[in-house]
Amino acid sequence: MTTTPPRQRRSLSRRTLLLGGLGALAAIGVPTTVACTTVIPIPSTPDPTPSATNLAPSAVDLAPSATLTGHTGDVTSVAFSPDGKILATSANDDTVRLWDVADRDTVATLTGHTGSVTSVAFSPDGNLLATGSRDHSVKLWDVAGRKTVATLTGHTDSVLSVAFSLDGNLLATGGVDRVKLWDVASRQNVATFTGTVWSVAFSPDGKILAAGTLDSTVRLWDVATRRTFADLTGHTGSVLSVAFSPDGNLLATGDQDLSVKLWDMASRQNIADLTGHARSVNSVAFSPDGKILATGSLDHSVKLWDMASRQNIADLTGHTHWVSSVAFSPDGATLATGSRDDSVMLWPTR
Template sequence: MANKRPPRKKIKKHNTLLTEENNKKQQEEILGTVIAQLKSIEGEIIGAPLSLPANVTPEQLELLVNQLLSNDEPLPYSFSVDDKEITSTLYKDIIQGLKKSTEDVLTIVYQPQAIFRVRAVTRCTSTLNGHNDAILSVSFSPDGTQLATGSGDTTVRIWDLNTETPHFTCKGHTNWVLYISWSPNGKLLASGSMDKTVRLWIPSTGKSLGDPLKGHTQCITCLAWEPQHLNPKCNRLASSSKDGTIRVWDTTLRRVVMTMSQHTAAVTCIKWGGDGLLYSSSRDKTIKVWDAIQGKLVRTLEGHGHWVNTMALSTDFVLRTGAFDHTGKISKDEKEAQEWALSRYKAAVGNKPERLVSGSDDFTMLFWEPSTSKKPIARLTGHQKLVNHVSFSPDGHLFASASFDNSVKLWDGLTGKFIASLRGHVCPVYQVCWSSDSRLLISASKDSTIKIWDLKSNKIKLDLPGHLDEVRILLYGFILLSCEA
């Protein structure tokens, strides 16, 4: 009995696979190989130099790095050579794009990416109405499930994000609410007002926790809580004022623990660092570094020629969110929460100290390692008008600056090196904000629009109109929130 011939369709498929494999081998032979050294973004070299196919893809490099690092679970990475990201193949992006030779030894820098990915906002889903005056401050709770707003109508509102209605309206201030801030454990909300007082609110009930904290002689400009990994009770709060002082409060005892008063003009911003230092910027053109335990001045950072408007720490995101992350897990007690917060902080810092960037009316920014030196690492120039806001990405590898020159600029978060100018706004840019996976950058402007930027092409990914007035505040939680003046 004669053998049956295989179906023609299967032969065709088999031949197609062989052809593709042969073409791939021929292409590899034509393009050749490249000697490459893999290095982390912190500068740590892994393994010896490797001979890689010139057309190696990011996916293949990702498999290689996970294998070399012996990761139990594969992690996502991005790869770059001389600050040029590899998006398609090493040959196309680097050999051709940067005009490198296959004879060169290439250093491929790998950078870990967030395991989760945030989807870009494409439209306005709702409008939260209720305040009778401009919204001056907004803040998501550390776990991202609650939202609080402070307004010129003297109230603080805590919103139910499911029904999009105010869960509580907190009344007590007698003037504009200028700044609000959640404690790292999410159990308290603090608000600072033009009435010179700080008030504490219980988010679960919307009620005030006792009488207002009095002591400042002028309006409150900023608030900062002690990080959770340093204090699991989260009961110490710092406030700054236009009176030039910083006060640290014990919110349990409801009294001032210490007062720092060496600034000679209004304090514009304060940050409570993860290593126990408190940073304050002022209109006296200086930044002061304080010991947050004893209240002593550690050093004064000088270099700006005009008011210092804004500061950002490379660890801002993990300090604000404490023990909470994208998994939504809840700790069983304060000790476990402290351990989680400490673990997240150590992962964010890596093998380098906290970094600080400051923006000024002198059109420049200064890049510091304030815990180790009073001299700036770099002076960052390029903006043509005052720098209004700076913000580090959650992973600390990038930071962005917003200026009244209508532009946003992108900088390397480890070196301060300039990366790109993001242009598209036609009016001053008030604020920039990062998605929690560090892959999206959002800017708010006087031109009444929000723009979401593609960081691979440095171009506008989405343009979001809708506001009827200038957009002054941006905040990214599980949703993107923007507020007009």
């Protein structure tokens, strides 16, 4: 298949990108313009083929520092351990790989799912890894022992997203059939919400569970009462990814309408639309300090957005197929991206 032709790269140090920010971009003569603002589903109608004209001319191109290969199927999800030493990746080859981030080597391959593994998430203490699969199950793995410690059943269709609450007491699992809340200690299902969702995320304070849905809404549940208290509307396609900012003030959502929306959580209003991707936005992730938002797309690219100005400040091009998942390391120095080209790329972000 055709891919976006490589563009001429501008020279810009990693330190300049984040520490110099937009001022540094202006200083080197790069024009800036204000933007108008886990298995990833295949759209029923193909998006237009990406072309060089779709790429934001104001953004600086960055190159990956490493490419991790070993999966034999689409990479669907990536997640760093809380200490940043391990990267977990899942794929359509039914496996999860654990990588030593420093050495760039696979240290373990976790097997046991009988279908594509769609999503991975570490518990806040790093002791557990949760994985969701198209085999309708969720597994909990002992990270140190590299073994399954529990299999959570109850979903009747593919599980597409998993997320731990910040205190580690709850696990949310979302998929084609419903959303479930699990008590991690007892492994018991404590709540069920109906509806098809692509992505779930807890607010940093653990009080809200957000879900991106098939019906183009972002649903917000009160974790304590187990009730829906708001539906955020405005997207025109399925909402494929949701992520809270570290302070909980913002919610970023990406969908099939090619846009990323930013929502103010106090007012529950859409305050900005980030446009520039040429195809569906599959994954969104905030940097640990909340200053940068990374977005991955079916257009094969990743974009970095400055949250203060809402500007696209960097394009990360290198994948040869759609980008399924993006995740920052805990120190914010590295971004991991997983793609349908079966690879994982690591990008320096400072």
